[in-house]
Amino acid sequence: MDLRYTATEQAFREEARAWLAAHVPRDPLPSPDTAEGFAAHRLWEQRLAEARWSAVTWPAQYGGRGATLVEWLIFEEEYYRAGAPVRINANGLHLLAPTLLEHGTPEQKARFLPPMAKGEEVWAQAWSEPEAGSDLAALRCRAVRDGDHYVLSGQKTWSTRAAFADWCFGLFRTGSLGERHRGLTFLLVSLRSPGVRVRPIRQLDGRAGFAEIFFDEVKVPVSQRVGEEGEGWKVAMATAGFERGLLLRSPARFQERARRLVELWRRRRDQLARDPHLEDAVVQAWLDAEAYCLATYHTACRLDRGGVIGPEASTNKIFWSELDLLLCDAALRILGPAAEFPAGKEVLAKEADSGRWLEEFLFAQAGPIYAGTNEIQRNIIAERLLGLPR
Amino acid sequence: MDFTFSEDECLLRDAAREFFATEMTADRLRRIWEEGGGCDDRLWSALAELGLPGILVPEEQGGLGLDEAGAVRVVEEAGYVALPESPLHAAWLAPFLLPTLGEEGRARWLPRLLSGEARIAVGIPGDLAVEDADRAHLVLLSEGDALFALTAGSFRCEPRTSFDPGRRAFAVTPSIDPVCIGAEGARIAAELLDRAAVLAAAYELGLARRILDLAVEHARQRCQFGRPVGSFQAVKHLLADVAVRLQFARPVVYRAAWVVAREAPRRALAVSHARLAAGQAARLAARNGLQVFGAMGYTWECDLQLYLKRVWSLAGRCGDEALHRRRVRQALLVGDTVPGAGDTFAEN
Numbered sequence: 001m002d003l004r005y006t007a008t009e010q011a012f013r014e015e016a017r018a019w020l021a022a023h024v025p026r027d028p029l030p031s032p033d034t035a036e037g038f039a040a041h042r043l044w045e046q047r048l049a050e051a052r053w054s055a056v057t058w059p060a061q062y063g064g065r066g067a068t069l070v071e072w073l074i075f076e077e078e079y080y081r082a083g084a085p086v087r088i089n090a091n092g093l094h095l096l097a098p099t100l101l102e103h104g105t106p107e108q109k110a111r112f113l114p115p116m117a118k119g120e121e122v123w124a125q126a127w128s129e130p131e132a133g134s135d136l137a138a139l140r141c142r143a144v145r146d147g148d149h150y151v152l153s154g155q156k157t158w159s160t161r162a163a164f165a166d167w168c169f170g171l172f173r174t175g176s177l178g179e180r181h182r183g184l185t186f187l188l189v190s191l192r193s194p195g196v197r198v199r200p201i202r203q204l205d206g207r208a209g210f211a212e213i214f215f216d217e218v219k220v221p222v223s224q225r226v227g228e229e230g231e232g233w234k235v236a237m238a239t240a241g242f243e244r245g246l247l248l249r250s251p252a253r254f255q256e257r258a259r260r261l262v263e264l265w266r267r268r269r270d271q272l273a274r275d276p277h278l279e280d281a282v283v284q285a286w287l288d289a290e291a292y293c294l295a296t297y298h299t300a301c302r303l304d305r306g307g308v309i310g311p312e313a314s315t316n317k318i319f320w321s322e323l324d325l326l327l328c329d330a331a332l333r334i335l336g337p338a339a340e341f342p343a344g345k346e347v348l349a350k351e352a353d354s355g356r357w358l359e360e361f362l363f364a365q366a367g368p369i370y371a372g373t374n375e376i377q378r379n380i381i382a383e384r385l386l387g388l389p390r
Numbered sequence: 391m392d393f394t395f396s397e398d399e400c401l402l403r404d405a406a407r408e409f410f411a412t413e414m415t416a417d418r419l420r421r422i423w424e425e426g427g428g429c430d431d432r433l434w435s436a437l438a439e440l441g442l443p444g445i446l447v448p449e450e451q452g453g454l455g456l457d458e459a460g461a462v463r464v465v466e467e468a469g470y471v472a473l474p475e476s477p478l479h480a481a482w483l484a485p486f487l488l489p490t491l492g493e494e495g496r497a498r499w500l501p502r503l504l505s506g507e508a509r510i511a512v513g514i515p516g517d518l519a520v521e522d523a524d525r526a527h528l529v530l531l532s533e534g535d536a537l538f539a540l541t542a543g544s545f546r547c548e549p550r551t552s553f554d555p556g557r558r559a560f561a562v563t564p565s566i567d568p569v570c571i572g573a574e575g576a577r578i579a580a581e582l583l584d585r586a587a588v589l590a591a592a593y594e595l596g597l598a599r600r601i602l603d604l605a606v607e608h609a610r611q612r613c614q615f616g617r618p619v620g621s622f623q624a625v626k627h628l629l630a631d632v633a634v635r636l637q638f639a640r641p642v643v644y645r646a647a648w649v650v651a652r653e654a655p656r657r658a659l660a661v662s663h664a665r666l667a668a669g670q671a672a673r674l675a676a677r678n679g680l681q682v683f684g685a686m687g688y689t690w691e692c693d694l695q696l697y698l699k700r701v702w703s704l705a706g707r708c709g710d711e712a713l714h715r716r717r718v719r720q721a722l723l724v725g726d727t728v729p730g731a732g733d734t735f736a737e738n
Contacts, residue, residue, distance in 0.1 A: 001399075001459045002392045003648050004738040009391060013732075070391045077732035252731035259730030262722055283718055287663050293734045294393075294641040301393040315637040318630075375623070381633050382626030386606045389621040 005074075012067070013074045019051055020082040032088045033207035038122075038164040041088040045119025055093050055117045058101070062109065063117030069246070069300035076250035091161060092116045092123030094247035096169050099186075103227045103235050112188065124162035124191070126170030126213055127236075129155060134376050136171075137181040137233070141215065143172035145229070148222050150174070150187065152195075152215040158370070162211035163200040166191055171232045186232035188224040195219075205362045246300070246309065248371060249320045251293035257327050257360065258289035261334075264353065268334050281330040288323045295319075311384035314377040321367030321374060328361035391735065393641070395463065399456070403463040407470070409440055414471035416693040419556060422474065423696075428522040428558025429474035431509075437477045438506025446485050452504050453485075458585070462592045462647035469596025472556060472700045476522035479512040482589045483582060487512065487530045490570050490578060491539055499528060513538075514586040515579045517707050519550045519559035529562055532583075535576040536568035554703035556696070581650075583709055584661045588650050590708035591643045591668035595636065597704075598668070598675035600697050602632050605679040608686075619682070628678040635674050639667035655737045656729070659721035662714035669705060669714075676701045 005013070029044065030037035048054040049063060057072045058064025067075070087093065097116060100109055115121040132139035141154030152172060162168060168189050175183020191198060195218040200208035227235040265271075265282045272279060295316070303309065332339040335354050342355030368374040382388040395403070413436060422428070429437075437443070445461045447453025454461075461482075468478055484503060488496045502508035513520040513531035523529050524547050529540040538545075546563040570578060606629060609620030619625050646664030649657050676698045680687040687694045705711070722728065 001395060001644070001648055003645065003735050005391055005735065074732070080731045255729075255731040255734070259728045262728040266723060266728070279719065279723070280715070283715070283722060286722055287666065287718065288638075290663060290729075290734060291638045291642050291667055293731075294645050295638050297391065297735070298393045298641040298644070301391060305394060312637060315634045318634050319638050375627070378627045378630035379623065381630040382620075385633055386602070386629055388606060388609055388626050388629070389618050 009071060009074060012071050013078060016053065016075050016078040017082075019053065020078055020084060023047060023051075024082045024084045028083075029085045031207060032086055032161075033163070033209045035164065038088065041085055042119045042122065044085050045087070045089055045122075049118040054089075054119070055097065055113075058097065058113065058117065062113035068304045070297065070304060073250060073252070073297060073300055076252040077255075080250075080252035080256040088161060089116060089119055089122045090248070091125045091165075091169075092121070092167075095125060096123055096188075098247070099169075099226060099235060099238050102238055103186075107223070108188075108226065121167050122161065122165045124159045124165035124168040124211075124213075126156040126159050126162070126168040126189070128158045130157055133158075134373055137184075138177075139171060139173060139184070140177055141172050143174050143185055143187060143220070145174065145222075146219075149219045150185075150222065150225070152187075152189065152218040152220055154215055156213040156215075157201075158210050159213050160210045160370070162191065162198055162213055163208045168213060169226075171236050174229050174232075181233035183230060184232035184236075185229050186226040186235040187220055188226065189215075189218065189220050193218050193220070204365065205359065246296065246303075246313070246316070248317075251289065251296045254289040254320060254323055254327065255293055257324075258286040260353065261327055261331050262286055264331060264334055264357075271334055271336065274336075275333065278330065278333055281326065281333065285323065285326040285330050288319070288326060292316075292320055292323060311380055314372075314380040314385070317371060318368075318374050318377050318381075321364075324360075324364040324367050328357065328364040331357040332361055393644070396460070399460045399463070402454075402456070402461075403467060406440070406442075406464045407467045410467055410471040410473060414473055416696055419472060419696050423555040426558055427474070427552075427554075427556045428525065429476045431525070433474065434477060434509060435506045438504070442477060443481045443484075443506065444504045445481050447500070447504065451500060457648075457651035458482075458588065459644065459648035459651055462588070462644055465589055465592035466596040466599075469593035469700075470600045472597065472600070472697050474522070474556065474558075475593070476509070476511055476526075476558075478589060478593070479514075479521065479586075480510045483512045483514075483585055484510045484530060486585060487532075487537070487578070487582065490537060495539065502527075512582075512586075513562055514708055515583045516709060516713065518561065519552075520562045521560075522558050523547050523560035523562050524549075524558075531562055531564065532575075532579045535571055535573075535579060537570040537575050537578050538564045538566070539569045540564055540566070552703055554699040556700060557703055584650050584657060586708040587661050587665040587714065588643065588646045590704055591639075591646065591664040594668040594672040594701065594704065595640055595643055597697050597701050598632065598636050598639075598672040601672075601675040601679040601694065601701070602629060602636065604694055604697070605629055605632075605675075605682040609682050612684075625682055628682055632671070632675045632678050635667075635671040639664075639671040642667040656721060658717045662709070662717040662721075665709060665714045666711065666718065669711060672701045673705065 029040040032038050032041045045054055052065055055064045056067040056075050059066050129139045129141055143150040143152050168191055171184045172187050173183055174185040195216040197214040198211050200211045203209045261282055338354060342358055383390055441454050444453030445456055449455035488499055499508055503510055508527045509525055511520050511523045511526035511529045515532045520529060531538040544566040548561045550559040550561055552559050609625055610618055612619050643664040646660045649660040683694055686692050
């Protein structure tokens with residue numbers, strides 16, 4: 001054990017910091033859940049890619065730097081410290097790409113990874129269906145083989161980024177419904193294909209962050225299948241492992257939020273007299289953010305040395321989603337009666353940050369639900385990590 | 391950055407685990423309870439043979455030469471079997487305190503500590519009692535800004551009855567002057583407390599894992615409504631919650647062990663975080679584990695109580711929750727800057 005950064009890691013940090021300081025837009029970009037904002041974020045992805053910062057852990061041939069996971073964590077720390085824009089292609093970069101690198105053919109990697117790195121093709125995920133949420137193995141959106149194509153018909157829902165994305169990846173039923181997870185196939189589908197209709201869904205926060213996707217006789221070349229027909233569940237679980245386990249939410253995101261929370265608390269210590277419990281909430285949230293960082297480094301170091309990620313990954317998703325609730329909850333409690341009025345629009349708000357906390361609070365409510373509800377994660381922990389009966 | 395354990399450290403952990411599993415069974419613990427708790431001389435010698443007292447002592451002085459980060463999982467394994475704590479105090483804390491006795495004192499005690507001939511007990515700042523003080527050849531007692539080195543005849547020893555029958559606790563009153571006092575004594579006390587807190591935290595990780603394992607085993611065997619109770623989600627989720635807390639306490643404790651082994655920044659914060667996180671995990675394990683056992687868990691007959699009681703008796707020692715919370719608040723709310731992304735390992 002040596003908890004010091006190597007000279008190489010330190011240099012990597014310096015390089016990332018310097019580049020971000022010179023390139024991060026001074027004013028925040030418009031929300032990526034609008035057409036204008038999405039375009040602005042796509043341009044930002046291109047700038048990142050030009051400097052090879054968009055997918056640091058990938059091999060150089062696809063646009064990455066071959067960085068270790070620890071270096072990825074370092075990059076993320078610098079990224080969040082710099083207040084850089086939301087990554088609109090996280091679904092592709094963090095969820096699909098590890099799957100393609102592991103299960104994709106050389107042709108698929110060459111075709112899909114470089115445009116993903118450059119933000120030329122932004123990816124949405126297509127897992128859930130109206131009748132298959134937590135019970136994902138019940139999904140029924142059909143893919144029927146017809147020569148060198150599959151023909152898709154059915155519906156996906158809660159598809160993050162689908163409103164403006166170019167492609168989606170997900171599971172489709174090639175076998176019978178009764179086969180459950182054995183009759184599924186992993187496909188990559190262009191959202192520009194004839195027969196695809198995307199209907200944005202307005203979220204709790206008023207924006208179209210996710211969408212429904214309807215497939216009406218959509219032709220998908222067999223070359224866009226990842227893994228074998230009927231093996232989609234296995235391929236997808238590799239993706240889900242990454243999603244739950246490591247890449248979806250880097251600790252830096254919560255550590256910066258925890259820093260802002262403590263700073264907010266320091267400015268508003270006058271609230272202590274009104275609520276002595278507040279200070280404990282602030283401290284606990286900061287500690288949990290720190291613990292999440294330590295656990296992630298611990299895992300990253302193990303994986304960098306050839307370890308594999310297992311069912312313990314499910315603990316991550318529970319921990320960070322509950323941590324996010326703690327952070328945002330504490331912030332709103334500090335803001336008190338001013339919390340409901342976003343700054344900038346309302347003179348009532350005393351804190352310039354209050355609108356941001358509100359947005360974060362709302363999005364934090366979704367954390368224990370998306371990417372597999374926390375109840376499903378607890379089942380996975382109980383059955384696969386602890387060995388309790390199904 | 392290497393936040394993993396070396397192959398040697400893993401082998402040592404495995405050896406300790408195997409030794410503890412055969413030596414410190416639930417039956418053995420119950421016999422210890424009947425004999426008044428603590429560590430008897432036979433166990434003390436067996437642990438010395440294993441090399442436990444020298445785990446943190448440099449190889450050139452006859453020890454195993456690990457630092458706290460390398461040895462932390464041995465303590466975890468000790469917690470897993472609720473090993474009597476006095477040999478851990480001797481191994482984890484005495485090598486740090488002995489140099490304060492001067493070269494002569496160190497030369498006198500260190501070899502006998504390593505061989506198992508001398509039993510050294512340690513009085514941890516803030517604790518009300520010293521474990522196994524009556525059996526010790528040397529009691530190193532930290533009280534306020536004073537450090538005492540006490541041998542037979544230089545202290546009075548009064549038994550204190552803990553509700554945890556595995557504990558053999560004594561209030562110690564020195565009848566001689568301290569070996570160290572004032573600023574230097576306060577510095578030693580502060581560092582001793584940090585080391586003791588990490589020791590307690592690592593031990594709590596082991597206790598939590600033991601309780602979780604026992605509860606899982608029970609939930610797999612015990613049937614109600616025609617199926618194992620562990621197949622019910624309400625039971626699964628109680629135990630999954632323990633697994634989550636434990637999973638995220640472990641690296642916090644490992645980092646604190648690394649920090650106390652060297653001059654690293656924000657030491658109080660790292661140490662107190664470890665103790666709070668491990669304590670939370672252990673208390674949640676105790677609560678939910680007992681719940682899963684149902685009425686059986688509330689009996690004297692059930693072995694669960696051997697580990698529950700240690701969780702509860704340890705909670706207030708080695709710095710209680712109030713002390714560690716205060717230290718964390720101090721570090722976070724008063725310092726010049728607030729640590730955020732990128733600061734966790736900075737300046738190490």
